[in-house]
Amino acid sequence: MKTTRSLACTKQRVWLLFIVLSSLLLATLPAFSLEGISAQSVGLSRTGNAKDIAASIVAAYGGLEKLMAVKEQPFSSRGNVTVTSTVSQASNSFECDIFGKADKLRIETTVMGQPMILGFDGKNCWTQFGDWVSPSTETTAKHLAEELRHGLNLLLKISDANCKLQVVGKKLCQGKMCDVLNVLAEDGKTTTFYADEASHLVLRSEYMGTDSERGIPAIQAMEYENYQSVAGTPTAFKTTEYSLAKKTSQTLLSKMELGVLLDEKIFEMPAESEVAQVKTSSVTVPFEYIGNAILVKVRLNGTTDYKFIVDTGASQTVLDKAVASSMGPYSSSSLSITAGSKAIPLSYTTLQSLSVGDVVLNNIPALVSDLSAFVKTLGERPAGLIGANILRRFLVTIDFADKKIVLSNPKNPILPPNSTVIPTFPGFGSTAL
Numbered sequence: 001m002k003t004t005r006s007l008a009c010t011k012q013r014v015w016l017l018f019i020v021l022s023s024l025l026l027a028t029l030p031a032f033s034l035e036g037i038s039a040q041s042v043g044l045s046r047t048g049n050a051k052d053i054a055a056s057i058v059a060a061y062g063g064l065e066k067l068m069a070v071k072e073q074p075f076s077s078r079g080n081v082t083v084t085s086t087v088s089q090a091s092n093s094f095e096c097d098i099f100g101k102a103d104k105l106r107i108e109t110t111v112m113g114q115p116m117i118l119g120f121d122g123k124n125c126w127t128q129f130g131d132w133v134s135p136s137t138e139t140t141a142k143h144l145a146e147e148l149r150h151g152l153n154l155l156l157k158i159s160d161a162n163c164k165l166q167v168v169g170k171k172l173c174q175g176k177m178c179d180v181l182n183v184l185a186e187d188g189k190t191t192t193f194y195a196d197e198a199s200h201l202v203l204r205s206e207y208m209g210t211d212s213e214r215g216i217p218a219i220q221a222m223e224y225e226n227y228q229s230v231a232g233t234p235t236a237f238k239t240t241e242y243s244l245a246k247k248t249s250q251t252l253l254s255k256m257e258l259g260v261l262l263d264e265k266i267f268e269m270p271a272e273s274e275v276a277q278v279k280t281s282s283v284t285v286p287f288e289y290i291g292n293a294i295l296v297k298v299r300l301n302g303t304t305d306y307k308f309i310v311d312t313g314a315s316q317t318v319l320d321k322a323v324a325s326s327m328g329p330y331s332s333s334s335l336s337i338t339a340g341s342k343a344i345p346l347s348y349t350t351l352q353s354l355s356v357g358d359v360v361l362n363n364i365p366a367l368v369s370d371l372s373a374f375v376k377t378l379g380e381r382p383a384g385l386i387g388a389n390i391l392r393r394f395l396v397t398i399d400f401a402d403k404k405i406v407l408s409n410p411k412n413p414i415l416p417p418n419s420t421v422i423p424t425f426p427g428f429g430s431t432a433l
Contacts, residue, residue: 050165053179053195054158060200062233064159070233071156074101074262079253081109086213086246103148104267112348112365113331119267120144126269130363133273134392143212150191150207150220154183168192173203174225201227201234211243218244231258274409275393277359282408285357289403291377296405298384299355301327306383309374310398310405314387317354317364320371323383324349330368354390359407361390 058064077098084091099106105120117128125136125144157163158181168180171194178194185191185207194204206221220243224236237253277283287310288295294310306323324330330349347368354364366384375381395413397406408414415421 050167053181056200057195058159073258074260075258076260077253077256079251082250106266114365121267133270149185154191230256278407278409282406283357283359285405287403301352308384308386309382311385314385316389317366317387318369318385319366320383321368324368
């Protein structure tokens with residue numbers, strides 16, 4: 001009896017970086033800047049009227065009309081974003097150019113030597129990494145929508161007579177006494193603001209959301225510092241995000257401009273990338289099955305054939321250090337990745353071409369690592385691992401009985417007879433199912 005395993009990678013497995021950078025972008029919107037280090041409680045006396053406190057906060061940002069006007073203005077900013085894993089404490093920094101208007105966002109940076117663009121048109125998220133364009137997962141879109149509901153965009157609503165507010169009391173945050181105000185968002189969940197009782201600027205906000213790496217409920221918080229005036233509106237030039245009481249990211253803005261000229265087409269997703277070889281028919285690739293590993297023949301840069309492991313659990317394709325060295329110099333960086341619970345230094349290269357069967361892919365980024373440990377289980381050293389940055393481009397069917405992999409068009413899936421479809425959703429940094 002034939003056993004067939006199908007992996008419908010029809011949407012991109014979005015990196016944790018997308019979620020973190022997008023969250024930080026929401027935090028750097030002018031005048032709307034989200035548990036981390038807990039604010040120190042100094043009593044819960046319900047001093048002050050909720051509406052009066054809300055009015056003071058809105059006034060500190062220039063008033064409701066100013067807030068509304070600023071929200072609609074296009075802006076551009078530049079900053080350094082540091083992303084930290086709560087699992088391994090791996091920490092990476094990226095220089096980012098950030099553009100936005102209302103609820104539309106675009107972040108441009110460089111990852112593994114290739115340009116990376118993260119976009120949100122107000123409804124849909126997308127990513128362009130190198131020359132590959134793909135929509136994001138529903139999980140990412142949901143996360144962004146939640147951030148928009150629970151960030152300082154709520155300042156536009158707290159002046160509304162129908163907005164439900166509650167004074168929690170006073171707490172210490174960043175060494176300053178703050179009025180603590182609960183605000184009920186549209187989804188029925190509460191956002192808590194910590195507003196400096198002297199300046200009335202928000203120093204911290206938090207709400208119950210989902211940890212992006214672990215996929216579990218967790219208080220999401222942002223602390224705001226170094227407020228500077230941008231077009232007459234206070235804007236935090238330093239923001240730090242926390243999840244599960246651990247710092248996950250920090251943004252240090254170097255510049256922010258309002259009222260810039262932006263073509264709104266930059267927020268729209270370019271044409272989604274497709275693999276020409278599987279657009280109208282499938283490609284079959286034979287494999288060897290050794291030590292519970294699937295090995296296929298891969299041709300690199302159009303010249304030499306190597307054996308690669310097909311690794312459905314790897315988010316990125318990996319090239320063995322010895323093979324990478326034989327092909328010329330490769331790049332080392334200050335970046336690191338999370339492997340298990342450890343932070344591993346990141347080296348990478350770009351493959352001019354990678355061929356599997358009749359499929360030829362160009363400009364493929366690959367991590368570089370020592371794969372000699374596989375000799376114990378395989379009896380040989382693989383040249384690399386094929387990860388999700390390649391597999392996600394196809395509907396992948398692994399047929400163990402006939403020892404073949406079938407690569408098909410994910411937009412036109414043909415399921416095997418008597419197959420069972422199991423709905424999935426991405427979790428753990430949006431790379432696992």
